[in-house]
Amino acid sequence: MSHGEPRPESFADEVLNAPGGEDLVHCFSCGTCTASCPIQWVEDAYNPRRIIKMVIMGMKEQVLSSPVIWLCSACDICYQRCPQGVHISDVMKAIRHVAIREGYEPVRAVAQVNERACSSCGMCVQACPYQAIELVPRWVTIQQVMRQHRALPKVDKFLCQGCGVCTVTCPVSAISVVGVEDDGVVAQIREFAQETSSRVIGR
Amino acid sequence: MVDASRHPKVDVRTYTEVERVEGFVGNFKVLLREKSRYVHADRCNGCGECAQVCPIEVPNYFEMDLAPRKAAYVPMSQSVPLVYGIDMDACIHCYKCVEACGKLNAIDFGMEDKLVWEDIGSIIVATGYDHFDPSVIPEYGYGRFDNVITAMEMERLNNSAGCTAGNLIRPSDGKNPKKLAFINCVGSRDKRFNPWCSNFCCMYGIKNAVLLKQSHPEMEITIYYMDIRTPSKGYEEFYNRAREMGIRFTHGRPSLITEDPETKNLYVHSEDMDLGQVVEREYDMVMLNQAAVPQPDVDTISSVLNITQSPGGWFMEYHPKLRPMDSPTDGVFLAGACQGAKDIPSSVAQGSAAASRAGRVLHSDEWEIEPAVAVVWEDRCVSAQGKKCGVCSRACPYGAIEYERGKPAKVITAKCHGCGGCVAECPHNAITQMHFTDAQILAQIRALLAENPEEKILAFRCHWCSYGGADMAGTSHFEYSAHERGMRVMCSARLDSDFIYEAFRLGAGAVLFSGCHTQDCHYITGQPVGERRAERLRKQFEKMGMTPGRFRIAWISAAEGDKYAAVINEMQELLDSIPKEQLHEEVEKLRPQMEKRARRMREVPQVEEALEFSDRLAVAMIQTEVLT
Numbered sequence: 001m002s003h004g005e006p007r008p009e010s011f012a013d014e015v016l017n018a019p020g021g022e023d024l025v026h027c028f029s030c031g032t033c034t035a036s037c038p039i040q041w042v043e044d045a046y047n048p049r050r051i052i053k054m055v056i057m058g059m060k061e062q063v064l065s066s067p068v069i070w071l072c073s074a075c076d077i078c079y080q081r082c083p084q085g086v087h088i089s090d091v092m093k094a095i096r097h098v099a100i101r102e103g104y105e106p107v108r109a110v111a112q113v114n115e116r117a118c119s120s121c122g123m124c125v126q127a128c129p130y131q132a133i134e135l136v137p138r139w140v141t142i143q144q145v146m147r148q149h150r151a152l153p154k155v156d157k158f159l160c161q162g163c164g165v166c167t168v169t170c171p172v173s174a175i176s177v178v179g180v181e182d183d184g185v186v187a188q189i190r191e192f193a194q195e196t197s198s199r200v201i202g203r
Numbered sequence: 204m205v206d207a208s209r210h211p212k213v214d215v216r217t218y219t220e221v222e223r224v225e226g227f228v229g230n231f232k233v234l235l236r237e238k239s240r241y242v243h244a245d246r247c248n249g250c251g252e253c254a255q256v257c258p259i260e261v262p263n264y265f266e267m268d269l270a271p272r273k274a275a276y277v278p279m280s281q282s283v284p285l286v287y288g289i290d291m292d293a294c295i296h297c298y299k300c301v302e303a304c305g306k307l308n309a310i311d312f313g314m315e316d317k318l319v320w321e322d323i324g325s326i327i328v329a330t331g332y333d334h335f336d337p338s339v340i341p342e343y344g345y346g347r348f349d350n351v352i353t354a355m356e357m358e359r360l361n362n363s364a365g366c367t368a369g370n371l372i373r374p375s376d377g378k379n380p381k382k383l384a385f386i387n388c389v390g391s392r393d394k395r396f397n398p399w400c401s402n403f404c405c406m407y408g409i410k411n412a413v414l415l416k417q418s419h420p421e422m423e424i425t426i427y428y429m430d431i432r433t434p435s436k437g438y439e440e441f442y443n444r445a446r447e448m449g450i451r452f453t454h455g456r457p458s459l460i461t462e463d464p465e466t467k468n469l470y471v472h473s474e475d476m477d478l479g480q481v482v483e484r485e486y487d488m489v490m491l492n493q494a495a496v497p498q499p500d501v502d503t504i505s506s507v508l509n510i511t512q513s514p515g516g517w518f519m520e521y522h523p524k525l526r527p528m529d530s531p532t533d534g535v536f537l538a539g540a541c542q543g544a545k546d547i548p549s550s551v552a553q554g555s556a557a558a559s560r561a562g563r564v565l566h567s568d569e570w571e572i573e574p575a576v577a578v579v580w581e582d583r584c585v586s587a588q589g590k591k592c593g594v595c596s597r598a599c600p601y602g603a604i605e606y607e608r609g610k611p612a613k614v615i616t617a618k619c620h621g622c623g624g625c626v627a628e629c630p631h632n633a634i635t636q637m638h639f640t641d642a643q644i645l646a647q648i649r650a651l652l653a654e655n656p657e658e659k660i661l662a663f664r665c666h667w668c669s670y671g672g673a674d675m676a677g678t679s680h681f682e683y684s685a686h687e688r689g690m691r692v693m694c695s696a697r698l699d700s701d702f703i704y705e706a707f708r709l710g711a712g713a714v715l716f717s718g719c720h721t722q723d724c725h726y727i728t729g730q731p732v733g734e735r736r737a738e739r740l741r742k743q744f745e746k747m748g749m750t751p752g753r754f755r756i757a758w759i760s761a762a763e764g765d766k767y768a769a770v771i772n773e774m775q776e777l778l779d780s781i782p783k784e785q786l787h788e789e790v791e792k793l794r795p796q797m798e799k800r801a802r803r804m805r806e807v808p809q810v811e812e813a814l815e816f817s818d819r820l821a822v823a824m825i826q827t828e829v830l831t
Contacts, residue, residue: 028429028430030455031473032458034474035458041481044480049474050479084393
């Protein structure tokens, strides 16, 4: 019981109350996470310590509209090294949770299903480390003549991290991550092979 | 230490362990094991001839294993007494030392440990602290990378009496390093290892840096820190001086150290928070300012001296602010880092305070204690009838009850702190607590529940925490239900199940069982005893079909006035939510069971008898030799 009016829910409270956000307040800004982060190597703007600090300071608009909150790939190197046991990838998920609730769209590539090629085997569902794919029964038109009731994978764009495990697993190449489709990757490899005239790949 | 050993009234016993402690304040009997050095101290003159001829070399613990020592050795040059000893684990029994000793004839391979009993008035524990082993932190690579060393190793390398005579060299190639990094908070402020701040590492880190910079001004020194903590007198000024000397401070905790396998140089990865970017800098050598941790054998000392530990393994003080140098056991005092990581000035202050507290014991003929002590009702103690029992002795957190089958249990009054745990545990009602006799407590319960008991919330509070919590609720003007009726006992361990049964038998609406949080218990292990009993009761009542929440358990500290008020209000809400008739029905239904369970009620509740008993107790107390 305390005196006076209850405090209005701050942005930090919102993140704290979202699943995974419980650790937020334990952060004492030592910077171990930022220095550990492999994403930080390629994207300077991504600084988990700064994002957590901004959440605590209530900079809601800046945090939620920032494209970098979608970058964490949950490798959890930072979690292993964090002296305060803050599960940073979970905190990032909590921030995204709030962002989605507030109507912000994820800024990143997600997996897309080619429904015509899909054989409904469900291997992608098993392979996805983020449980972002589920099979949903639907009526689909096959080869413009046949209507069929089939279970097709549906990708949750909020859960998908764009890792591409499903792409590799799919036996009929019916699922791929936008921007890193098989063709594009193969073309890049060939280009690289030509540049370095590698004998491993041949051609 | 050399000074102390020369003082006529100081008897320094080194290489000696305390095996057992018996007795009580002012009258301890201590069993000491004087370990065998295999050298007669009275004959050895410390010439060191034995060490010179000894062919065996082992790592020198005092030099942090950076240098060798012989199997015949002194731990360090300031050892007291300066007597050599033989390390029997390393000795190969070549007996060259015996020859070298010659006429002095000080070395005796047949020597054995000596056990001595000593009369001791008071005891000061000053066992210090140990260093955290950073090799368990994989990212810093201590143990894998040659040039990552600890601050203590650095201390020896930079000491003019140390293994390199003060010449700071890299372990990998023996060259003098030019670029150095210090990393603070290694293993401390880290929930994976030790959550505490080790208090003095910031200062010794800066001290080492300043010492190095003074002797090698060209050296480039960087200290990586999370926060620099320099709170004592003159410390902040020292930190300022370090910066003026050109020592660099980087705000950011390193996440990784990597090694160049050829040059054995090290790369420290960290976020430089002031620059706002991740930096990777190259150094010749990295020093880890490792955490202070309790000694590995604190559990042994705890059990020998009957003193408790705070979370983490530091010895627990009697009161964190008012009695930081007293242990919970009378006559045992704490000094220095064994009670918590602290720097030299604080250790000296606590040591002096502990010495003066100990002196107080030595100079007094009588020792005052609280009068609320336990007393045994000898005709009732089943042990006197030759039966096996000893429940009271096991319940006592202070070891104040002597139990021997065939004799009535005996309370050593000077050791008793008056928690009343034994009283509640005794299955034969043969032990009671002065000022908190069963009769007194039952009389209070009956008076409080004399009218409209079903409306009442009877709150049992322990003296130290919950009673203070209720007080705090009052002084802070937190409103809580007026139907609450509070009762004080010294400890939740005193709360006999019978009191709770009796309260419900009389028809109490709700009963609160409250006490300290486990770590705050003022009677070492009183609260856990109370907690176990309370949980057992809660399960019993649940099975009986009592509305859950009518018997409530809450651990409330003296500062938690708001919590006390909230708990009482929640209980009131619960009571309000039960229709009157239903509550009445429940009380009537449970009454016979409560009566049956309160099996000892038949024996003690008569106030007249209890009063008579109290008189007899008073006489017994006067006759007790400790008080006369």
